[in-house]
Amino acid sequence: xSFDTDKRLFGxxxxxxxxxxHLPTGPVSTVxxxxxxxxxxERDAIFKRMWLLAGRTEKIPKKxxxxxxxxxxxxxxxxVVRGQDDRVRAFYNVCRxxxxxxxxxxxxxxxxxxxxxxxxxxxxxxxxxxxxxxQFFDLDKSKLNLHEVNCDIWNGFIFVNFDEDPRETLLEQxxxxxxxxxxxxxEEMQVAGHWxxxxxxxxxxxxxxxxxxYHVATVHSGTINExxxxxxxxxxxxxxxxxxxxxxxxxxxxxxKFQIHASEAFAIKTGVSLSQGEEGLxxxxxxxxxxxxxxxxxxxxAIFPNWLLDTSIGFFFxxxxxxxxATTTRWEATMYFPPPVNAGALISQNQSIALLRDAxxxxxATSEGSQAGLMSGSLKxxxxxxxxxxxxxxxxAVDQMVNGNWHGTRVSS
Amino acid sequence: xxxxxILPSGFEDLSKYASEWIHATEIDRNRFRVSxxxxxxxxxxxxxxxRLESIANYLNDYPLDALPRxxxxxxxxxxMTMEVAPAIEYYNNPDVPNAVEYEKFRIYPLRNNYSVVDExxxxxxxx
Ligand code: FES
Ligand SMILES: [Fe+2]
Numbered sequence: 001x002s003f004d005t006d007k008r009l010f011g012x013x014x015x016x017x018x019x020x021x022h023l024p025t026g027p028v029s030t031v032x033x034x035x036x037x038x039x040x041x042e043r044d045a046i047f048k049r050m051w052l053l054a055g056r057t058e059k060i061p062k063k064x065x066x067x068x069x070x071x072x073x074x075x076x077x078x079x080v081v082r083g084q085d086d087r088v089r090a091f092y093n094v095c096r097x098x099x100x101x102x103x104x105x106x107x108x109x110x111x112x113x114x115x116x117x118x119x120x121x122x123x124x125x126x127x128x129x130x131x132x133x134x135q136f137f138d139l140d141k142s143k144l145n146l147h148e149v150n151c152d153i154w155n156g157f158i159f160v161n162f163d164e165d166p167r168e169t170l171l172e173q174x175x176x177x178x179x180x181x182x183x184x185x186x187e188e189m190q191v192a193g194h195w196x197x198x199x200x201x202x203x204x205x206x207x208x209x210x211x212x213x214y215h216v217a218t219v220h221s222g223t224i225n226e227x228x229x230x231x232x233x234x235x236x237x238x239x240x241x242x243x244x245x246x247x248x249x250x251x252x253x254x255x256x257k258f259q260i261h262a263s264e265a266f267a268i269k270t271g272v273s274l275s276q277g278e279e280g281l282x283x284x285x286x287x288x289x290x291x292x293x294x295x296x297x298x299x300x301x302a303i304f305p306n307w308l309l310d311t312s313i314g315f316f317f318x319x320x321x322x323x324x325x326a327t328t329t330r331w332e333a334t335m336y337f338p339p340p341v342n343a344g345a346l347i348s349q350n351q352s353i354a355l356l357r358d359a360x361x362x363x364x365a366t367s368e369g370s371q372a373g374l375m376s377g378s379l380k381x382x383x384x385x386x387x388x389x390x391x392x393x394x395x396x397a398v399d400q401m402v403n404g405n406w407h408g409t410r411v412s413s
Numbered sequence: 414x415x416x417x418x419i420l421p422s423g424f425e426d427l428s429k430y431a432s433e434w435i436h437a438t439e440i441d442r443n444r445f446r447v448s449x450x451x452x453x454x455x456x457x458x459x460x461x462x463x464r465l466e467s468i469a470n471y472l473n474d475y476p477l478d479a480l481p482r483x484x485x486x487x488x489x490x491x492x493m494t495m496e497v498a499p500a501i502e503y504y505n506n507p508d509v510p511n512a513v514e515y516e517k518f519r520i521y522p523l524r525n526n527y528s529v530v531d532e533x534x535x536x537x538x539x540x
Contacts, residue, residue: 343472
């Protein structure tokens with residue numbers, strides 16, 4: 001191993017900063033977490049320009065399958081559809097006549113028909129029918145296809161980009177995170193739990209609650225604290241941190257002295273568990289534990305701008321943070337497991353589903369209180385610890401994007 | 414197996430839980446858990462947890478996509494045991510303490526990974 005894990009977890013040295021000395025260490029402003037004006041700048045510099053997560057391909061396995069994704073910060077919703085040619089495309093969910101949305105929810109269809117006056121589009125977005133067409137003036141139907149949004153797929157994750165001419169490819173944006181996770185068996189898994197909440201909190205503040213371990217000993221004192229802290233790592237420091245351009249990754253170790261409970265013992269024996277400890281390490285899973293932590297539990301992979309792809313042994317989960325305004329965020333969490341081969345595997349999965357879901361309810365319990373505190377104006381600056389370097393990195397990446405001076409990207413001009 | 418009983422033979426003693434503790438979805442299981450008292454959860458947990466392994470062994474002989482109703486009932490009792498487990502093993506409380514308000518948190522419905530065979534229509538098809 002390239003570093004001493006125990007020193008990381010115990011010492012007084014700020015080793016993450018030593019590893020990434022280009023990141024500042026002074027206090028950061030609260031303005032990016034509170035200001036509508038700042039969110040407007042994030043909208044223009046980030047959300048309108050970057051590849052955003054739309055969903056997973058297994059949501060639309062068959063030709064004609066579609067789902068609608070709402071992106072509040074861009075005042076829009078999009079239709080993501082698998083065309084009759086098997087290609088996945090994304091369109092503004094906007095009728096080319098008078099703007100009505102032409103789809104809701106999810107489903108399967110050959111054509112989208114607008115509810116207002118009945119214009120019809122096929123799954124490739126082509127305008128196929130205009131009711132009473134002769135009554136229009138100089139209409140060129142071929143110019144009234146659905147407005148397509150750039151769409152690309154990596155490892156089953158469907159991304160969209162609202163920039164007509166994206167500055168980066170999806171792979172450029174994912175940077176070194178893509179090769180690290182290329183072989184993780186995402187496609188072997190399916191949704192096993194889906195939870196959400198819309199809270200009064202800035203999207204970055206909300207996301208930060210899920211990208212550091214510093215909160216674990218306090219926030220999770222009722223649930224998973226014992227599994228992640230203990231005498232080896234009392235403050236749940238990450239055992240390693242990686243910065244990949246604007247993306248980042250960190251590894252969270254488990255407590256080797258953790259005493260498993262009866263439900264966990266059953267789940268480990270029959271399938272997979274969140275708290276599977278050393279049992280999990282016997283399995284070989286590509287793409288995880290990049291720095292070989294001997295007590296590896298899971299990796300948090302933060303994909304810029306607004307989502308986390310947390311990978312572990314036998315499962316993964318996703319957190320999405322969608323700003324509605326500067327102080328309101330829609331959070332969606334999705335847990336993935338392999339399809340259960342039998343009843344025992346299904347029962348075992350439910351152990352992690354119940355525990356993780358309840359731990360998430362703890363994670364988001366502090367967000368509204370933090371936001372309220374920042375809104376009071378009493379606190380002008382925030383100090384991030386070395387173990388919160390991921391929060392620092394998100395702050396810096398966003399701020400530099402907003403100010404048009406992000407360094408270290410491979411953006412071509 | 415007696416197809417008209419609530420639970421498969423060998424598990425009849427668990428039928429005292431049949432009327433209240435069998436729920437088909439995570440949403441319903443969670444809602445039921447937080448509506449129980451801790452002693453009620455403890456009693457269910459203490460009865461079910463030592464039986465989980467034999468329940469899994471029994472159910473593993475059936476395909477998940479064609480479970481007889483009695484097997485699905487037994488499976489849903491086992492799934493309820495996992496829903497109850499953190500309340501007993503971790504929280505010592507029906508709901509997770511110091512968490513975001515129940516009303517603010519949404520559990521989305523998902524399609525179940527198992528389905529129940531309609532034994533009556535299967536029998537009618539055979540006749
Ligand atoms: S707005 Fe869609 S047909 Fe008129
Ligand atoms: Fe947490």
